[in-house]
Each structure stands twice: as C-alpha cells, then as structure tokens.
Amino acid sequence: MLDKIVSEDVDFIVLRVGRMGEVLEAQKILVTGGAGFLGSYVCDVLNRLSASVVCVDDLSSGRLENIDHLLKSEKFVLIKADVSSFESNEKFDYVLHMASPAVPEDYQSRPVETMKVNSIGTLNMLELVRKSDAKMLFTSTSEVYGDAKILPTPETYWGNVNPIGVRSCYDEGKRFSEALIMAYVRQYSLDVRIVRIFNTFGPRMRADGMYGRVISRFVDQALSKMPITVYGTGRQTRSFCYVSDTITGMLLTLLSDKAKGEVINIGSPHETTILQLARLIKRMTNSNSRIVFKRLPQDDPRRRVPDIRKAKVLLGWRPLVKLEEGLRRTIEWFKLRGDA
Numbered sequence: 001m002l003d004k005i006v007s008e009d010v011d012f013i014v015l016r017v018g019r020m021g022e023v024l025e026a027q028k029i030l031v032t033g034g035a036g037f038l039g040s041y042v043c044d045v046l047n048r049l050s051a052s053v054v055c056v057d058d059l060s061s062g063r064l065e066n067i068d069h070l071l072k073s074e075k076f077v078l079i080k081a082d083v084s085s086f087e088s089n090e091k092f093d094y095v096l097h098m099a100s101p102a103v104p105e106d107y108q109s110r111p112v113e114t115m116k117v118n119s120i121g122t123l124n125m126l127e128l129v130r131k132s133d134a135k136m137l138f139t140s141t142s143e144v145y146g147d148a149k150i151l152p153t154p155e156t157y158w159g160n161v162n163p164i165g166v167r168s169c170y171d172e173g174k175r176f177s178e179a180l181i182m183a184y185v186r187q188y189s190l191d192v193r194i195v196r197i198f199n200t201f202g203p204r205m206r207a208d209g210m211y212g213r214v215i216s217r218f219v220d221q222a223l224s225k226m227p228i229t230v231y232g233t234g235r236q237t238r239s240f241c242y243v244s245d246t247i248t249g250m251l252l253t254l255l256s257d258k259a260k261g262e263v264i265n266i267g268s269p270h271e272t273t274i275l276q277l278a279r280l281i282k283r284m285t286n287s288n289s290r291i292v293f294k295r296l297p298q299d300d301p302r303r304r305v306p307d308i309r310k311a312k313v314l315l316g317w318r319p320l321v322k323l324e325e326g327l328r329r330t331i332e333w334f335k336l337r338g339d340a
C-alpha cells in the first residue's frame, strides 16, 4: 500500500506539475532505476497520471517494497534486469534513465558496475530513444562539479573533479553520460534533457551505510538513541532538497519545451552545515544521542550549493518545502516504518 506521507507528496507533485502532466496519460514510459528512492516516487506519480510504466531495475540498491503496491496495477511492469545489458524491441514515448548507484558506499563498492551503467547503460538508453523517437530525461548529479570553486554553482561551471579518486567512478561516470548524451543530441537531434540533482532527502531513503545518506543516517541514529556520527568537523555544507520538490523539478524539465537539450540544476539554494543538521535532527527527534566526530572521507566536497536561476527562469520551479518541514515528514515516515 502507498503510505500516507508518500501519497500526500505524490498529490503535491501532481498538483504542481498541473496540466502539463496530462500529456503523459496513456503514454508508454521506461523508467530505469524505478525501484530506488527517487525512481519509485517517479513511478508513483506516473501511475497517478495514468501513464504505462515499464520499470527496469536490477534491485542492487533499490527496494521491491518501494514499488510492490504498483505491481497490482495493469499499467505497471517491473523487469528485473541490468540496464548495462538491457535490450528491448518495444517502442517508448519517454525514457527516464535514473539507474545508477547513488550513495558513496554503493558506488565505491561497485565502481565498475557504476561506470558501466553510466556508459553502456546510457548508450543502450540513447539507442532505444533514437529507435523509439522518444523524449529522454537523464538524472545527473551535483557531483559532476566535484569540489566546486564557484558557489552557488551554475550549470556553466565545468567542475573540479579528481579523475582517479574513489568518487571518480560516479563523478566521471555521470560526466561521461552527459557528454555521450550531448553527442547524440548534436549528431542525431535527440530530445534529451539533463537534471543535475543536488542532495535530496525524504521517505524511502535507505538508512544503512556509513556516511552515504546523511539525513536518513542521522534520523536513524537519533531515533535509535545511537551516537550521531559527523564526519570531519561538521563545518562542510550541503543544501538539502525535499523529495517532492526534486521530483517536481525533474518532471517539469521532462515536460517543458524550454528544457529541450538543456542541463538544469535541481536542488535547494539553502546551505546548512552538517553539524547544524545533526543538532536540528537531534532536537526534532527529542533524542539524547551524543554527536561524535569521525575522519572525513577522501575527496569529500567542502561546500555544495546550487545556483537555481536557470530552473526558475525556464521552468518556473523553485523548492517550496522548508528543511524543517521536510525533516518532520521524513522523521514521521521513519517512525511509522519502525526502521529505527
């Protein structure tokens, strides 16, 4: 069953996408990575908009429970497969290529698979889009900017990435995907749009992992009265966007004529230090957990904040859910789920 908190988020996304979403009715849409955190939200919204969804996911980091309520729908099919070796003779109206490990633990434990899904996997999806004459959305990441020297970071910034570091399988994988997409756009005039997503949080985030998803880990630690682990001094910053805002931005990018062939930052422009975040979550959960400090992982960016002027101008999009409201919803979801 779709739980109440996610269901309200889906309603909010559908409302914000508005009449633009009507074109998706009865359309055939391939979603790679649809069992993951963001992908499962996308599948729920598309189902609500009466689209026919084929979800391709190898369940390497996604969870079946994110989408099991959709399996009952005749408009939803799950194909358990690796996108890097996926072929299809079917034609699609839209392809949303979201499959990729996204958390440091996931991509650092499977760096080769991460590079494959962001090279061969993206190539497979581009060929399918070309054959189908479909529209495509690719989920890139703020990590393409690496340890950015320009903050807030605009789409025109080229990045400061360590090409051989432990994060490079992800950063450079996504950069290769973007370059490959632009090659297809230039050579074959494909209709592809790229979103560079900054840190997103909300229900369905996995709480496991050492330092990967900081909000779900802090919430999990605070609720289970375990020490809250901050890496480094906690002065490094991130800007956290609630999931319903991110998914709205993604879908507006897919649907807006002005976004054709564009790369658009989607994220919150409000920077928070990791230590402020730890204290806020401790307070909001009424937890007596201690905050402890551990060594900062290699190549961890010091600050990350997007310039979202392009999304505002092209899509009329900006995040609406305040950090505390998003945290309240996330904490409530984790409590109801009994994860902690």
Ligand SMILES: NC(=O)c1ccc[n+]([C@@H]2O[C@H](COP(=O)([O-])OP(=O)(O)OC[C@H]3O[C@@H](n4cnc5c(N)ncnc54)[C@H](O)[C@@H]3O)[C@@H](O)[C@H]2O)c1
Residues within 6 Å of the ligand: 032, 033, 034, 035, 036, 037, 038, 039, 056, 057, 058, 059, 060, 061, 062, 063, 081, 082, 083, 084, 097, 098, 099, 100, 101, 102, 103, 113, 117, 121, 139, 140, 141, 142, 196, 197, 198, 199, 200, 201
């Ligand atoms: N969540 C964020 O804050 C964030 C930020 C920037 C970019 N992104 C991007 O958004 C997308 C979704 O991220 P998420 O947070 O939902 O991560 P997630 O790990 O929850 O979801 C990724 C999904 O892709 C699937 N997958 C991975 N490799 C696959 C393969 N080779 N074949 C088929 N399926 C495969 C996983 O099983 C999982 O269901 C990713 O492309 C990620 O890079 C997310």
